[in-house]
Amino acid sequence: MGPMVMSGSGESIVFVHGHPGDESWLTGGTIARLNGDGATSLVLYEADAESDGSLAPAVGATVTAALGELGVTRWRGLPAASAAERGLADALTEALAEEWATAVVIGTVSDALRLDATAAAHAARLPVFLCRRVADAAVQRLVAIDVSDHLEQKLRALAHFPSRWQVEGTAVTVAGGPTAPVSGSEAFARLDPPRTLQAAEVPTTMLNRVLAGVLGVLAGVTFGVLGTLAHQSAAVIGPVTIPVGLILALVAVSALLVGLRLVLGNRTVALLAATGLLITIFLLSLRGAGGSVLVPAGLTGTLWTVVPALVAALVLAWPKIPTRR
Template identity: 30%
Template sequence: MKSSGLPNEGVLFVHAHPDDETISTGGSIATLAQQGVAVSLLTCTRGERGEVIPPQLAHLEGVGPALAAHREGELADALRELGVTRHLYLGAAGARAEGLPERRYEDSGMVEGADGLPHLVPDASPGCLCLADFEEVVADMVAAIRTTGATSVVSYDERGGYGHPDHVLAHRAAREAAGRAGVGFLEAVEDAAQLERWVSDPEAHDAPDDVMLLDVTPVLDAKVAALRAHATQVTVIEREGEPVSFALSNGRVRPVATIEGLRLVDAAAGAPESGDPEPETRTSRVASSLVSLIIGLLIGVLLTINHQHRLTLGEVTIPIGLIVSLLVVGALLVGMRLVFESRLIALSTAVGVAGATALLSQEGPGGSVLVPGNVEGFVWAYAPLLISLVVLAWPKLPTRGGDRMGVQPRQEGSSL
């Protein structure tokens, strides 16, 4: 375990909502800023679904745009206290992939499930972070890394700290973006008791060699002032003779940590080399869509030709060709969404299948058609369209790796 070796060039902190940067890494941010490191912050959402603590501000709760605007002001005040001069919002100028119009990623919200773990709220907005296309989020983060010139990225651990769905997504996307941009990735160690134990006993059997400890006592005033700036979400508690503490909307009180830890997960790798995926660009998206369209056309032609095949077992006739064709269409489109995590690729494939079916449904020179007016022909003409609509409209298919919600986090306030 090391207490030195901190990033000494450009560092980009990636957090899900306003106030997360201060609660999780406020001391680290202020320490690096005081050391002259170029510290930048990327905030993914504006915390539209946060719970509001002060009664005089209660009218903001549940009013997304109003609360978002207020929390933007709180965040600006907090960053002045921490010494951060470069701040970006994901999807906005400087943090948006080339060729895409700017957008706002909204707070996904969080609810405690029957298992006691954080889950995405049932009424999450279609524009929220967790339901966004993962590749789009990563591409935007890569743009932020390039805009800020960061050589290291810091975000949550794989559990998202205490498990908020937006935190988990931010970790996954930030780590992926750091890899694609060829920069280092560090995660915040937020278990205060564990950090204190490592400080008191550096030889502890569970003390890792890749954690950098920071004594943030010299910047504690700045951290506390930044916490106080987030008045809608945080209540700072100061009592004479006691450590400064704070409470969230759930009323749970905890001390303001004087030790923070950063764990190096992926060392900087330099510019991406052969074998490393390049950030997605408009050209690559067009090329991928074109390839998907061609694949859809070829599959559509093959299935249209064979969808009339039947299998007779005794007196029972099974439309085996139609059944197999529909299964192939469903598997193909679901596979496209799972592998590429993009509706655009699946849509291009669906258009290809539909286009081939429509083309081959036309009468040929001899008057015959490959899609005759029988039951199989009727089903084949319309069922692929229905399958396409279901796959494309589905809010979010499970992602590769399955780690978005499969975590065992500590439970904290529900509004961060």
């Protein structure tokens, strides 16, 4: 049933069923398996119209005995749905919060209860598992749970409801109906909560694009100014002169362009940053009004004017690597 349910220990599962006995027939094996693995379970029953959710004492004793076979000690009836007070929805929400639920399993219930239970679970970011027949797996993608090791527990739980069916061996005869074998597996359809868009999935607006472009140009201009001012710095170690400023400037420029291309996944912002960078280097390499030169002739100056252009061309021309799904 996925990691939210089948991990057992530490899980807290809320089962929502229509009538006493449904929990044993539809999910008895799953309940027994989960509780055997250290999970905790709460079973909720749908109330009849105009009911306050309470069951007759005799029925309550039967439910307690049947659930005891499955390792469950806690259950309760739900209040009748009230359009005005939203009593049913509130009761479901409170039950999930009190249980610190990690998943909700829904059996055969009314449409109103199924919708309310699903909404409450998804509001709490919990997965919902709808009971289905194993035979439906041929036409619908289902999760089948092997409960063969807990079949005896399920049969004993079913035997506590003689007014609904008779248990004979591993078969159950429904009152006034056919005989069906008790399967060693139970099937569910999983409904995960609606996904919320991650930051990277939020649709890009025109304003976002403009802002990104402006920031790209400003970043290029900034790196161009700083690199031009620092590229002539050198460290002399004995007879060796190391162009530390040029090295750091070229590394910084390369990191800027490559980083923009990798992070944003497109060429636009990287192109704008490269444009701002190269124009800045070109303008600063011109002779000033007072005859000063920030990029003097020589190997260092030539490298500072040529290498950033080559790096920009390589970064922009590099093919896009498709993201693995």
